[in-house]
Amino acid sequence: MKHQPLSGDPLPSHAHPYRSAAVIGAGSWGTALAVTLARGGVQTRLWGRDRAVVDGINRARETRFLPGVPMPAGLNAVHEMEAALAGADVALIVVPSRAVRSVARAVAEYAAPGLPVAVCAKGIEAETGLLMTQVAEEELGRRPVGCVSGPTFARETALGHPTAATVAFPFSYADRLKPADSAAVRLALSLSTESFRAYVSDDLVGVEIGGALKNVIAIACGMMTGAGFAENTRAALITRGVDEMKNLAEALGGRRETVTGLSGVGDLTLTCSSPTSRNMALGLQLGQGVARADCFDGEPVVVEGEVNAKSVTDLARRVGVTLPICETVRAILHEGAPLGDAFAALWARPIEAEPRAMDLSFSHPATDQAIATLAERIS
Numbered sequence: 001m002k003h004q005p006l007s008g009d010p011l012p013s014h015a016h017p018y019r020s021a022a023v024i025g026a027g028s029w030g031t032a033l034a035v036t037l038a039r040g041g042v043q044t045r046l047w048g049r050d051r052a053v054v055d056g057i058n059r060a061r062e063t064r065f066l067p068g069v070p071m072p073a074g075l076n077a078v079h080e081m082e083a084a085l086a087g088a089d090v091a092l093i094v095v096p097s098r099a100v101r102s103v104a105r106a107v108a109e110y111a112a113p114g115l116p117v118a119v120c121a122k123g124i125e126a127e128t129g130l131l132m133t134q135v136a137e138e139e140l141g142r143r144p145v146g147c148v149s150g151p152t153f154a155r156e157t158a159l160g161h162p163t164a165a166t167v168a169f170p171f172s173y174a175d176r177l178k179p180a181d182s183a184a185v186r187l188a189l190s191l192s193t194e195s196f197r198a199y200v201s202d203d204l205v206g207v208e209i210g211g212a213l214k215n216v217i218a219i220a221c222g223m224m225t226g227a228g229f230a231e232n233t234r235a236a237l238i239t240r241g242v243d244e245m246k247n248l249a250e251a252l253g254g255r256r257e258t259v260t261g262l263s264g265v266g267d268l269t270l271t272c273s274s275p276t277s278r279n280m281a282l283g284l285q286l287g288q289g290v291a292r293a294d295c296f297d298g299e300p301v302v303v304e305g306e307v308n309a310k311s312v313t314d315l316a317r318r319v320g321v322t323l324p325i326c327e328t329v330r331a332i333l334h335e336g337a338p339l340g341d342a343f344a345a346l347w348a349r350p351i352e353a354e355p356r357a358m359d360l361s362f363s364h365p366a367t368d369q370a371i372a373t374l375a376e377r378i379s
């Protein structure tokens with residue numbers, strides 16, 4: 001069933017932020033969120049699996065994940081899950097998408113019944129095709145599960161650059177009667193500081209599909225940029241990427257207009273614009289002809305769009321939605337398709353209507369020879 005959109009009214013003025021939070025995952029985004037919460041006066045415990053990182057935060061008040069960012073008072077790191085969750089009013093899970101299920105299972109062991117949990121990873125579970133909040137829900141039982149998503153490079157957020165993101169939770173009947181008490185509003189307030197602005201949504205599907213697809217499309221933008229093309233190409237990929245997000249979100253019960261918000265267009269714009277993005281950076285290197293094993297100088301780096309190129313297209317195929325850009329990235333990354341051939345084929349797809357309301361499809365007039373020539377220019 002589709003929910004009615006929330007109204008555009010400002011958040012209720014009598015809502016209260018949470019007093020204490022547990023942030024599970026002490027990488028760059030988990031630490032940036034913990035810093036944001038603590039700066040806003042929320043007592044924050046940051047759980048990390050790496051003891052050296054935890055000790056560094058507590059003793060030196062710094063972390064290798066965010067060099068030069070001092071850890072504020074009110075932020076303490078812990079290595080035991082039980083200690084992280086004891087007395088917490090809300091928990092945020094901030095680990096890579098492939099680790100969300102096991103971490104949510106560990107959280108479930110110690111989290112209070114009814115504890116609201118927000119998942120901040122971006123992706124689709126490879127084995128099941130589930131959204132990150134659905135994965136967490138399976139492990140967390142009856143606790144309310146939502147997400148935080150938007151255009152938010154961790155380092156910029158932690159440095160206090162003005163940043164905005166969306167907090168999404170399902171809105172029950174009770175939440176609609178008293179939005180001030182809802183997890184979404186309370187977490188949005190808890191995250192809000194002079195430099196961090198949170199918006200509220202009840203469309204988890206729309207929000208999460210934006211976050212999962214933008215990484216794959218950023219790899220495509222990086223590949224084409226790395227191969228020597230410029231702004232026209234990137235703008236086309238971003239815009240057609242929005243269409244892929246809308247179509248998949250709608251097919252899964254989300255709202256197309258959610259995709260035009262921070263978690264969709266916002267994050268897509270950010271991630272497709274800068275080599276700060278690990279997804280864009282991977283694409284750039286591959287587009288320049290660097291072998292996958294040599295990308296990032298061989299260092300292991302979280303590139304969500306890589307594994308998600310497969311999981312989002314698997315999911316889309318199951319629900320009968322075509323994602324041409326994501327399919328192209330999948331073919332290159334996972335099926336050995338030559339980059340030039342795959343992108344030339346993407347550009348020579350049948351002509352379609354925009355927007356898609358018109359039922360129209362004509363084969364593209366470029367000859368096989370012309371397409372092969374473009375493929376060679378990209379390679």
Ligand SMILES: NC(=O)C1=CN([C@@H]2O[C@H](COP(=O)(O)OP(=O)(O)OC[C@H]3O[C@@H](n4cnc5c(N)ncnc54)[C@H](O)[C@@H]3O)[C@@H](O)[C@H]2O)C=CC1
Nearest residue numbers: 026027028029030049095096097099121122152153154302
């Ligand atoms: N870095 C950023 O700017 C942003 C990242 N995100 C999302 O946040 C998620 C996490 O990414 P980052 O923090 O950037 O990655 P990261 O590489 O900086 O840190 C990942 C953290 O997760 C921990 N981890 C990995 N596997 C684990 C497991 N099985 N159990 C427990 N802990 C585990 C690592 O020890 C590390 O502390 C990703 O889904 C990413 O897309 C979202 C918004 C911004």
Ligand SMILES: O=C(CO)COP(=O)(O)O
Nearest residue numbers: 150151152153277278279
């Ligand atoms: O999700 C992000 C910004 O919103 C981070 O993007 P990357 O994972 O590509 O660095």
